[in-house]
Amino acid sequence: MGFLSVGVFLNEDMGDYGEYTALPHPKVVVNSIESPGFQLTLLHELLHAIDDVYDIGLSEQGVRILEQSLGALVRDNPVHSLAWTKALCEANEDPDA
Numbered sequence: 001m002g003f004l005s006v007g008v009f010l011n012e013d014m015g016d017y018g019e020y021t022a023l024p025h026p027k028v029v030v031n032s033i034e035s036p037g038f039q040l041t042l043l044h045e046l047l048h049a050i051d052d053v054y055d056i057g058l059s060e061q062g063v064r065i066l067e068q069s070l071g072a073l074v075r076d077n078p079v080h081s082l083a084w085t086k087a088l089c090e091a092n093e094d095p096d097a
């Protein structure tokens with residue numbers, strides 16, 4: 001993420017919540033990718049990481065609003081979201097790789 005890497009780890013004992021560990025060694029721990037709600041939980045914890053890394057000052061409610069809004073944006077526009085994600089990934093590909 002930006003100039004700093006944030007590790008993402010899976011822990012099947014996490015239940016329905018995730019955990020963000022702040023700087024200087026930021027990491028996100030979330031439940032299995034197959035658990036219900038995994039996608040929004042991961043997004044929620046990554047928003048905490050962005051908030052921390054860039055010192056935005058989001059409240060917990062602000063993180064929840066962004067989590068729900070961004071999740072709905074992707075969920076309600078699957079075709080465009082996939083195309084956007086594909087284009088973004090291709091734009092960042094190393095042509096020499």
Ligand SMILES: [Zn+2]
Pocket residue numbers: 044048060063
């Ligand atoms: Zn939170």
